[in-house]
Amino acid sequence: MPTIFSRIATGEIPAVKIYEDDATLAFMDINPASRGHTLVICKAEHPDIYAIPSDLLAATAQTVQRVALALRAALEIEGLNIVQNNGAAAGQTVFHYHVHLIPRWTGDHVLRPWAPSTVETAELHAVAERIRAALE
Ligand code: AMP
Numbered sequence: 001m002p003t004i005f006s007r008i009a010t011g012e013i014p015a016v017k018i019y020e021d022d023a024t025l026a027f028m029d030i031n032p033a034s035r036g037h038t039l040v041i042c043k044a045e046h047p048d049i050y051a052i053p054s055d056l057l058a059a060t061a062q063t064v065q066r067v068a069l070a071l072r073a074a075l076e077i078e079g080l081n082i083v084q085n086n087g088a089a090a091g092q093t094v095f096h097y098h099v100h101l102i103p104r105w106t107g108d109h110v111l112r113p114w115a116p117s118t119v120e121t122a123e124l125h126a127v128a129e130r131i132r133a134a135l136e
Contacts, residue, residue, distance in 0.1 A: 002045065003096035009043040019067060023059040026067045029100065034110045036075045036103040040064050047095040048086040056097075064099050071103055079104035081111050 007013040008027065015027040018038065029037040042060045046052040052060075064082060071077055083100040085092035102111060 003094060005039075005041045005094055005096040005098060006043075006045050009041065018070075019063065021059075021063065023056055024063040026063055033100075033102045034104065034108060036071050036077065036101075038067055038071065038101045039098050040067055040101065041096060041098040046097045048092070048097060049084065050086070052097045060097065060099060064101065067101055071101060075103055077103035078106055083111075 002010075004013065008015040009025050015030075017025065017027045019026040023043055024040060025043055026038055026040045029039050040060055040063045042052055042056045044056060046056065049057075068080055068082070071080060081100070081102040081104060083102060084098070085100075104110065
């Protein structure tokens with residue numbers, strides 16, 4: 001069963017498209033967080049950051065930058081959040097790799113950033129050690 005984004009990529013389901021190349025597609029989010037909220041997808045169906053091949057990840061990143069520049073030029077945005085959710089625990093609802101570009105204006109309060117916490121330096125070292133070990 002193809003994802004809804006695959007069905008958009010093939011044209012089976014309509015979307016308000018703004019850019020397309022062989023590997024990627026950019027279209028307007030149907031429930032935008034702000035004016036100009038755009039999604040960039042990898043056309044090939046890969047669920048998340050863990051699964052997407054690195055060449056397609058790079059292609060998607062290039063389209064994200066291209067659209068970011070267009071948003072800045074077209075909409076006089078003051079800021080831009082780039083959000084990419086992986087897993088239901090992170091808020092992902094469509095399991096097909098995609099990146100949100102969410103234009104921001106001062107005081108719009110459309111996106112709540114994470115709540116900073118404090119941590120012991122020893123804990124930072126312990127966590128870093130686990131991540132470094134996993135990189136090997
Ligand atoms: P995520 O929560 O990161 O998986 O984001 C999925 C996004 O896809 C949400 O912001 C939805 O509003 C958006 N979305 C879902 N279906 C469509 C659609 N048919 N056309 C455009 N955007 C969609």
